[in-house]
Amino acid sequence: xxxxxxxxxxxxxxxxxxxxxxxxxxxxxxxxxxxxxxxxxxxxxxxxxxxxxxxxxxxxxxxxxxxxxxxxxxxxxxxxxxxxxxxxxxxxxxxxxxxxxxxxxxxxxxxxxxxxxxxxxxxxxxxxxxxxxxxxxxxxxxxxxxxxxxxxxxxxxxxxxxxxxxxxxxxxxxxxxxxxxxxxxxxxxxxxxxxxxxxxxxxxxxxxxxxxxxxxxxxxxxxxxxxxxxxxxxxxxxxxxxxxxxxxxxxxxxxxxxxxxxxxxxxxxxxxxxxxxxxxxxxxxxxxxxxxxxxxxxxxxxxxxxxxxxxxxxxxxxxxxxxxxxxxxxxxxxxxxxxxxxxxxxxxxxxxxxxxxxxxxxxxxxxxxxxxxxxxxxxxxxxxxxxxxxxxxxxxxxxxxxxxxxxxxxxxxxxxxxxxxxxxxxxxxxxxxxxxxxxxxxxxxxxxxxxxxxxxxxxxxxxxxxxxxxxxxxxxxxxxxxxxxxxxxxxxxxxxxxxxxxxxxxxxxxxxxxxxxx
Amino acid sequence: xxxxxxxxxxxxxxxxxxxxxxxxxxxxxxxxxxxxxxxxxxxxxxxxxxxxxxxxxxxxxxxxxxxxxxxxxxxxxxxxxxxxxx
Numbered sequence: 001x002x003x004x005x006x007x008x009x010x011x012x013x014x015x016x017x018x019x020x021x022x023x024x025x026x027x028x029x030x031x032x033x034x035x036x037x038x039x040x041x042x043x044x045x046x047x048x049x050x051x052x053x054x055x056x057x058x059x060x061x062x063x064x065x066x067x068x069x070x071x072x073x074x075x076x077x078x079x080x081x082x083x084x085x086x087x088x089x090x091x092x093x094x095x096x097x098x099x100x101x102x103x104x105x106x107x108x109x110x111x112x113x114x115x116x117x118x119x120x121x122x123x124x125x126x127x128x129x130x131x132x133x134x135x136x137x138x139x140x141x142x143x144x145x146x147x148x149x150x151x152x153x154x155x156x157x158x159x160x161x162x163x164x165x166x167x168x169x170x171x172x173x174x175x176x177x178x179x180x181x182x183x184x185x186x187x188x189x190x191x192x193x194x195x196x197x198x199x200x201x202x203x204x205x206x207x208x209x210x211x212x213x214x215x216x217x218x219x220x221x222x223x224x225x226x227x228x229x230x231x232x233x234x235x236x237x238x239x240x241x242x243x244x245x246x247x248x249x250x251x252x253x254x255x256x257x258x259x260x261x262x263x264x265x266x267x268x269x270x271x272x273x274x275x276x277x278x279x280x281x282x283x284x285x286x287x288x289x290x291x292x293x294x295x296x297x298x299x300x301x302x303x304x305x306x307x308x309x310x311x312x313x314x315x316x317x318x319x320x321x322x323x324x325x326x327x328x329x330x331x332x333x334x335x336x337x338x339x340x341x342x343x344x345x346x347x348x349x350x351x352x353x354x355x356x357x358x359x360x361x362x363x364x365x366x367x368x369x370x371x372x373x374x375x376x377x378x379x380x381x382x383x384x385x386x387x388x389x390x391x392x393x394x395x396x397x398x399x400x401x402x403x404x405x406x407x408x409x410x411x412x413x414x415x416x417x418x419x420x421x422x423x424x425x426x427x428x429x430x431x432x433x434x435x436x437x438x439x440x441x442x443x444x445x446x447x448x449x450x451x452x453x454x455x456x457x458x459x460x461x462x463x464x465x466x467x468x469x470x471x472x473x474x475x476x477x478x479x480x481x482x483x484x485x486x487x488x489x490x491x492x493x494x495x496x497x498x499x500x501x502x503x504x505x506x507x508x509x510x511x512x513x514x515x516x517x518x
Numbered sequence: 519x520x521x522x523x524x525x526x527x528x529x530x531x532x533x534x535x536x537x538x539x540x541x542x543x544x545x546x547x548x549x550x551x552x553x554x555x556x557x558x559x560x561x562x563x564x565x566x567x568x569x570x571x572x573x574x575x576x577x578x579x580x581x582x583x584x585x586x587x588x589x590x591x592x593x594x595x596x597x598x599x600x601x602x603x604x
Contacts, residue, residue, distance in 0.1 A: 434562075446573070457535050457536065462536060462557070462560040462563055463559040465559075467563065467566050468566065505580075505581040506565075507553075509583065
């Protein structure tokens with residue numbers, strides 16, 4: 001059985017007329033309409049040759065079409081592979097091949113990504129699946145459901161050209177993760193869940209499944225802005241949502257200035273946000289709704305949670321360990337650290353993914369004795385509350401998105417006048433971290449920078465493009481001869497560059513106009 | 519203030535490159551709001567590119583006025599910056 005789709009069908013049987021999903025422009029479906037539409041999609045997909053075990057990527061902008069497509073693919077027993085529409089064509093093609101995709105579903109806005117074709121991968125157009133039109137009667141009982149969905153969903157953990165790491169989830173993974181969130185935050189069929197994260201992001205998947213499996217109403221916000229978020233919460237009487245860190249940073253001033261502006265809001269969860277303790281304290285104290293901070297990773301789901309009651313004494317922590325989850329702090333030899341001793345955070349969870357698709361070595365390096373090595377440094381206090389300290393892995397977390405320097409550096413190094421380059425993350429008050437590049441080049445700095453920018457714009461997604469280029473004669477090395485990124489990071493962080501100040505100025509000007517209608 | 523059409527065309531070219539959407543033939547493109555085409559990440563790299571391409575430095579306070587948020591407004595800002603520099 002396709003258990004996720006079956007669970008949604010069960011909800012539909014109980015609440016046929018309840019609104020299941022609302023998208024932009026007034027698009028909305030009741031649970032009954034959702035199931036009918038999924039049935040239409042199943043028939044169309046089948047007639048187009050998609051069946052159980054087919055690996056189907058889709059590259060769609062956020063809307064009601066996304067959950068419909070996901071559920072139809074699930075019902076057929078296909079593997080669901082959501083793609084970021086913001087990728088460059090070469091990146092999208094690289095991803096498709098890394099996950100052995102056989103079919104890709106596109107819409108008008110994303111067709112160009114696959115115009116040049118991709119050997120062995122068939123492109124289907126969303127309109128041909130009859131997503132929002134045509135016959136919607138009948139049911140899908142006539143369709144056979146596959147029994148084994150160990151490969152239900154592949155999420156690409158990095159938006160990369162170089163080494164994508166597709167995380168493999170079974171249906172049970174996603175179902176149990178949704179149940180974990182439903183239990184942690186007390187979500188019921190009375191809730192209205194706002195999803196402002198795309199489905200290719202694990203947070204978007206979590207909010208989608210949580211809402212549909214709880215029988216709640218899912219409100220999809222295709223494009224985040226403070227105004228859109230405020231309007232969506234007020235207009236839809238949203239009760240629950242999880243903003244990513246960049247969204248939360250934008251929302252903090254609105255939330256703290258007028259905390260009673262959103263009377264419907266029952267719970268707000270901070271996910272992967274590097275918010276400072278002072279802001280966190282204000283949020284816990286001022287918000288009239290429940291506020292939670294959580295720590296986790298796509299590979300293991302939520303590992304710890306901090307609620308209002310705990311925050312009184314453990315504000316600096318990311319919470320206590322969730323039921324069923326084990327957290328260890330380990331040293332280089334994988335031995336346990338003492339309480340309050342900093343080491344790598346390792347998480348063992350019944351909700352852990354099956355690992356990285358077709359990357360057994362990466363999987364075995366990342367999962368040791370069932371513990372996922374997060375690459376984060378932290379410590380547990382004597383009461384076993386977890387404190388996040390820093391990151392160990394070479395990754396820049398920008399607005400909740402993982403950016404891997406190893407994906408960016410080779411692209412910069414392709415420029416003839418670049419001898420070598422490194423990409424590091426600099427602290428940022430708004431996005432947590434932002435990527436910058438340090439380049440050793442030959443020739444005029446201005447010309448080299450323009451050449452890099454032009455090449456990077458064509459080769460990398462927007463979130464991967466360094467915000468600033470620094471030019472050096474040479475790069476600092478460690479004793480073992482590797483480039484010492486820590487030295488560069490310390491040196492450049494000391495400059496307090498605030499590379500997102502222009503973005504904030506841009507957005508603040510807009511918010512001034514936007515806020516009153518909220 | 520005279521705004522060089524070359525600047526506006528370059529802005530539109532960069533908007534298209536960063537937003538992955540061709541806005542070249544959009545009606546009244548000069549009145550187009552830059553943030554209607556670009557998300558946060560795209561806007562950040564767009565501004566960085568503008569500074570690099572035109573050899574200017576844009577201050578956050580320059581962006582506090584919503585008039586500069588259109589293609590024409592942004593072009594006027596660039597033109598003013600270049601005049602001061604030049």
